[in-house]
Amino acid sequence: MSGDQVAPMLDVADLRKTFRVKKGFPKSVTTTVRAVDGVSFEVRPGEAFGLVGESGCGKSTVGRSLLRLVEPDSGSVRFAGLDIGRATERELRRLRRRIQIVFQDPYSSLNPRLTVGNALAEPMLVHGLADRRSVTGKVIDLLREVGLPPEARLRYPHEFSGGQRQRIGIARALSVEPELIVADEPVSALDVSIQAQILILLQELKDRRGLSFVFISHDLAVVRYFCQRLAVMYLGRIVEEGPVPAIFETPLHPYTQLLKSTSPVPDPAAKVTFARMEGEVASAANPPKGCHFHPRCPAAMDVCRTTAPTLIQHSPGRKVACHLYPAGTGQETAAPPPASIPPSSATRSDHA
Amino acid sequence: MTESSGGAPRSDGPAARRTVLSIEGLTTEFRIRRAWHAAVRDLWLDLLENETLALVGESGCGKSITALSIMRLIAGGAGRIAAGRVVLDGTDLTTVSERTMQRLRGDRISMIFQEPMTSLNPVLTVGFQVSEALIYHRGLSRAEAERQTKDLFEQVRIPSARQRYHEYPHQFSGGMRQRVMIAMAIACQPDVLLADEPTTALDVTIQAQVLALLADLQRERAMSMLFITHNLGVVASIADRVAVMYAGDVVELAPVADLFARPTHPYTEALMRSIPRFDRETHKLETIGGRVPAIDRMPRGCRFAPRCPLREPRCEEATPPLEPVAAGSAHRARCWVRVPRREVAP
Numbered sequence: 001m002s003g004d005q006v007a008p009m010l011d012v013a014d015l016r017k018t019f020r021v022k023k024g025f026p027k028s029v030t031t032t033v034r035a036v037d038g039v040s041f042e043v044r045p046g047e048a049f050g051l052v053g054e055s056g057c058g059k060s061t062v063g064r065s066l067l068r069l070v071e072p073d074s075g076s077v078r079f080a081g082l083d084i085g086r087a088t089e090r091e092l093r094r095l096r097r098r099i100q101i102v103f104q105d106p107y108s109s110l111n112p113r114l115t116v117g118n119a120l121a122e123p124m125l126v127h128g129l130a131d132r133r134s135v136t137g138k139v140i141d142l143l144r145e146v147g148l149p150p151e152a153r154l155r156y157p158h159e160f161s162g163g164q165r166q167r168i169g170i171a172r173a174l175s176v177e178p179e180l181i182v183a184d185e186p187v188s189a190l191d192v193s194i195q196a197q198i199l200i201l202l203q204e205l206k207d208r209r210g211l212s213f214v215f216i217s218h219d220l221a222v223v224r225y226f227c228q229r230l231a232v233m234y235l236g237r238i239v240e241e242g243p244v245p246a247i248f249e250t251p252l253h254p255y256t257q258l259l260k261s262t263s264p265v266p267d268p269a270a271k272v273t274f275a276r277m278e279g280e281v282a283s284a285a286n287p288p289k290g291c292h293f294h295p296r297c298p299a300a301m302d303v304c305r306t307t308a309p310t311l312i313q314h315s316p317g318r319k320v321a322c323h324l325y326p327a328g329t330g331q332e333t334a335a336p337p338p339a340s341i342p343p344s345s346a347t348r349s350d351h352a
Numbered sequence: 353m354t355e356s357s358g359g360a361p362r363s364d365g366p367a368a369r370r371t372v373l374s375i376e377g378l379t380t381e382f383r384i385r386r387a388w389h390a391a392v393r394d395l396w397l398d399l400l401e402n403e404t405l406a407l408v409g410e411s412g413c414g415k416s417i418t419a420l421s422i423m424r425l426i427a428g429g430a431g432r433i434a435a436g437r438v439v440l441d442g443t444d445l446t447t448v449s450e451r452t453m454q455r456l457r458g459d460r461i462s463m464i465f466q467e468p469m470t471s472l473n474p475v476l477t478v479g480f481q482v483s484e485a486l487i488y489h490r491g492l493s494r495a496e497a498e499r500q501t502k503d504l505f506e507q508v509r510i511p512s513a514r515q516r517y518h519e520y521p522h523q524f525s526g527g528m529r530q531r532v533m534i535a536m537a538i539a540c541q542p543d544v545l546l547a548d549e550p551t552t553a554l555d556v557t558i559q560a561q562v563l564a565l566l567a568d569l570q571r572e573r574a575m576s577m578l579f580i581t582h583n584l585g586v587v588a589s590i591a592d593r594v595a596v597m598y599a600g601d602v603v604e605l606a607p608v609a610d611l612f613a614r615p616t617h618p619y620t621e622a623l624m625r626s627i628p629r630f631d632r633e634t635h636k637l638e639t640i641g642g643r644v645p646a647i648d649r650m651p652r653g654c655r656f657a658p659r660c661p662l663r664e665p666r667c668e669e670a671t672p673p674l675e676p677v678a679a680g681s682a683h684r685a686r687c688w689v690r691v692p693r694r695e696v697a698p
Contacts, residue, residue, distance in 0.1 A: 192582065199637060218555065221627065224629070224630045264588065267612060270588075270631065
């Protein structure tokens with residue numbers, strides 16, 4: 001991987017977010033869910049960065065924190081040098097034009113009483129990207145760009161199929177000419193043939209408009225197709241990060257290895273090694289001490305039960321948070337990121 | 353329809369296996385604006401002893417309707433089984449009384465669904481709900497049913513099974529709830545298990561556990577399983593044979609290795625080319641132009657023809673039969689172009 005000479009478009013540092021959840025009846029108990037627990041990553045211009053993990057790992061909370069749709073507790077999100085966390089309302093509105101989000105279920109994010117044309121026109125008018133006279137032409141251009149006929153502007157969201165609605169959701173994100181799109185499981189609710197259409201559309205848009213993506217997904221195959229780099233999350237933390245082909249060929253973290261071995265492949269000869277290993281995903285409300293993955297980890301050691309590993313540089317472009325890889329074991333002793341502490345003295349655990 | 357149009361390959365394989373459930377010409381219709389339209393049309397499928405048959409297709413292809421028709425769970429009024437038979441052990445399920453059907457459901461034939469939370473009663477303990485099946489179908493005492501239920505929980509690998517007997521569904525995770533459903537479904541040792549997208553709502557690592565459990569149970573109990581899914585990866589890992597459905601028709605039926613090695617129907621082929629893979633580079637994804645026709649606007653002839661790159665005039669005239677791709681082959685496809693009609697067999 002080329003190094004750090006390119007200034008990142010998005011720079012996320014030590015992002016943290018907890019939620020308080022009241023549960024139980026008649027006596028309710030308030031528990032604190034640590035949804036995001038110190039997440040850092042960078043997205044380069046024109047890059048699609050994947051955020052992968054199972055439900056509850058915090059990937060969507062990270063996605064929403066990037067636009068301040070959820071307010072992070074601490075940490076920083078810098079977009080093109082601007083600190084999103086410190087932005088005023090006005091600045092934030094301008095920033096949100098440059099960062100857009102596409103959701104999994106476009107139906108719930110489209111106003112059912114607004115025609116598609118109005119839904120697409122409104123953001124352009126609000127942000128002053130079009131006036132009343134030019135807006136219809138721009139709406140038609142947008143629809144064409146996402147593969148919908150011009151007449152679609154006169155219809156309502158319920159008149160469209162799931163795949164078409166996702167095209168509308170994408171068109172709306174594009175309407176304000178963003179530079180970065182946070183795509184939160186954009187193809188997960190779609191049938192496979194439709195999924196392929198949307199992936200191809202996103203790929204074309206990325207190439208044509210030079211867009212950057214934070215692409216959130218639980219599907220390794222989709223991420224491999226669309227992304228250049230990815231981070232794997234487990235219970236609020238990034239456990240591994242690196243370039244796409246390498247992570248899939250030689251996953252470092254035991255959790256990434258588990259994901260790889262349990263993801264079904266459409267090839268009867270390559271039967272998945274059915275994990276007869278039992279164990280459930282622990283809850284983010286009550287994560288295990290030390291490394292969050294240790295209760296399910298086949299390679300767990302004593303240190304894993306007590307001390308959370310930090311995300312260290314393993315080899316050029318690749319990072320891993322696992323005690324199996326002490327700092328400096330990579331072929332190149334590239335300067336580890338500042339947070340890195342040798343495991344023997346690593347005491348930085350869950351507090352912060 | 354001719355007799356060649358469906359059914360399992362009875363004659364091939366080293367030892368022809370017994371047919372446990374036989375679907376013969378099933379047609380299930382729904383009423384839209386005072387007219388009946390077929391969601392499943394003249395479906396012929398045999399589920400063999402001790403096999404897992406996957407029914408695969410995209411939303412609306414009729415795969416779930418097929419399972420619901422087998423269980424006779426099609427809501428009356430708006431839907432009906434218009435033709436065909438579903439024969440389980442010599443009994444035609446489409447004609448027996450509702451009372452008989454209630455005795456058979458959960459006993460000889462049972463079903464698990466995608467979302468276990470909606471199939472479990474939230475105000476009853478999971479133990480009670482599973483033991484109920486044993487009390488109703490087997491006439492066991494409550495104490496004996498409880499004992500057997502605890503054993504079942506162990507067989508489906510619910511950790512601390514004995515303690516969890518008295519817990520409620522909301523205290524279980526998604527994967528554990530699905531295990532409870534599986535325990536309920538297999539409690540009476542059914543001959544046939546219908547599994548409708550049982551792992552679709554689960555995370556991959558949990559999906560792998562549940563698939564492993566189902567595969568083990570299917571083998572240990574010599575059960576036959578009809579496994580409905582849209583996920584070709586899951587099909588490849590669990591199925592013995594596969595039936596691909598499109599717009600209410602089975603368009604291809606084959607042993608799993610043959611299907612993936614030589615997808616013959618243009619729809620199956622297109623489907624396989626439209627999925628990205630994580631285990632190797634996907635250079636080009638292909639899409640299927642157009643969309644699935646609406647149930648009340650089905651084209652004449654082959655229902656895939658309007659989207660098919662190989663379309664010929666005859667495709668739009670008559671529906672092709674589900675024919676062996678080569679003489680005597682267990683691999684069948686419904687395509688005029690790819691499986692030319694042979695003249696009278698020798």
